[in-house]
Amino acid sequence: MTQTSAPSSAGSSTHDAPSSGLRSAARPKSTIGNGLRRISFELRGYFRQTDQVFFVFLFPLVMFALFASIFSGEAVVDDPRFADVTMSQYYLTGMLAMAILLSGMQFLGIDIATEKHEGGLARLGATPLSPVSFFIGKIGLVLLTCTAQLALVIALAVVAFDITLPDSSELWMRFAWLSLLGILCFAALGIAISAIPRSARSASAIVLPLVLVPQFLSGIYVQFSVLPEWMQQVSNLFPLAGLVRGMRSVFLPDAFAAAEVGGTWGLGSAAITLGVWTVIGLVASLLTFRWSRGRS
Numbered sequence: 001m002t003q004t005s006a007p008s009s010a011g012s013s014t015h016d017a018p019s020s021g022l023r024s025a026a027r028p029k030s031t032i033g034n035g036l037r038r039i040s041f042e043l044r045g046y047f048r049q050t051d052q053v054f055f056v057f058l059f060p061l062v063m064f065a066l067f068a069s070i071f072s073g074e075a076v077v078d079d080p081r082f083a084d085v086t087m088s089q090y091y092l093t094g095m096l097a098m099a100i101l102l103s104g105m106q107f108l109g110i111d112i113a114t115e116k117h118e119g120g121l122a123r124l125g126a127t128p129l130s131p132v133s134f135f136i137g138k139i140g141l142v143l144l145t146c147t148a149q150l151a152l153v154i155a156l157a158v159v160a161f162d163i164t165l166p167d168s169s170e171l172w173m174r175f176a177w178l179s180l181l182g183i184l185c186f187a188a189l190g191i192a193i194s195a196i197p198r199s200a201r202s203a204s205a206i207v208l209p210l211v212l213v214p215q216f217l218s219g220i221y222v223q224f225s226v227l228p229e230w231m232q233q234v235s236n237l238f239p240l241a242g243l244v245r246g247m248r249s250v251f252l253p254d255a256f257a258a259a260e261v262g263g264t265w266g267l268g269s270a271a272i273t274l275g276v277w278t279v280i281g282l283v284a285s286l287l288t289f290r291w292s293r294g295r296s
Contacts, residue, residue: 034129035136042141056107057145061152064095067221068161076223076259085256088161093247094220095153100179101240103146104186105193106211108138112194113203116292125291135191135285142187150179163251171250174267178246181274185239188281195288214240219248225261232261239277242270 047053071087115121124134157163166172193210197203215221217235224232224241235241248256249265257265 031130031133032136035133036140038129038133038137039140039144042137043144046141046145052107056102057149059102060095060099060149061156063098064091064153064156065160067091067095068157072161076256085252088157089163089252090223090248092153092157092161092163093251094244096150096179096247096251097182097218097240097244098215098220099149099153100146100182100243101186101211101215103142103149104183104188105190106207108142108187108190109193109196109207109210110203112138112191113197113207114200116194116290117197117200117203119292121290122292131289131291138191139184139187142190143183146179146183166250174246175250178243178250178270181271181278182239182243185243185274185278185281188278188285189239190281192281192284192288195284195290214238217241219244223259225259236261236269236273239274242266242273246270 046057068088068091071091074087075083076085076087076090112121154165158165166175193207194203197206214235217227217231218224218238218241219227220240224235224245227235232241245260245265246267248260249267257263260266
């Protein structure tokens with residue numbers, strides 16, 4: 001008995017080592033694959049929630065229609081050089097940035113916190129799903145829904161308000177990288193702030209002010225240059241002001257840069273600010289994310 005069990009044990013360990021190595025080698029591919037499959041699950045859940053569809057997905061579209069209709073005939077600034085720049089054009093840039101902010105930071109901040117405190121994440125934590133796969137699913141959801149939002153807002157601007165779109169491939173490339181960087185930034189920040197609420201009921205109360213205040217400080221509803229200088233300086237430390245300014249550089253004439261603070265679009269500083277906050281959000285997410293309270 002003793003003599004036959006020894007070879008069996010040795011054989012078992014011999015076979016286990018390669019299989020363990022194969023599992024280790026396959027793990028990254030499995031993690032990414034699970035994350036990509038998770039996107040479709042997240043999409044189905046997203047569009048089943050009608051209140052969520054209205055207040056997150058359709059909200060920028062409704063707000064743009066309201067503001068553009070109310071102020072459609074007004075010029076942005078009292079300057080003959082910019083007489084052809086209407087408030088409809090100006091609000092288009094703000095609502096595009098708002099769509100990215102709401103889809104990333106607001107939606108994920110509330111959604112993940114609610115899932116955590118209602119036990120949904122604890123159930124996921126008991127499965128082989130890794131946090132990385134979970135993040136891929138959530139960020140993929142934001143990327144797809146936000147892309148659809150941006151397309152709808154732009155289509156409404158053209159059809160209902162006769163806004164002329166850029167005819168330069170360079171400007172559309174700028175729009176693409178600004179949108180992608182903004183989505184990554186605010187999705188990372190949304191995951192990070194989901195750790196703050198202490199209950200599902202308090203999630204909205206905590207996340208909404210963090211999303212609402214920067215909108216007033218970043219030139220979405222009020223022209224950025226008319227804000228007090230200290231507000232401008234504070235706002236420029238955060239990513240939304242840079243994203244809105246970048247959107248203006250795409251959809252408003254180049255001459256309008258003279259109406260900006262400093263007389264330039266400041267795309268370099270906008271990209272740096274968005275990049276820095278993306279890293280902050282990702283690091284904070286990795287350090288604070290838990291499947292449930294008190295469990296890593």
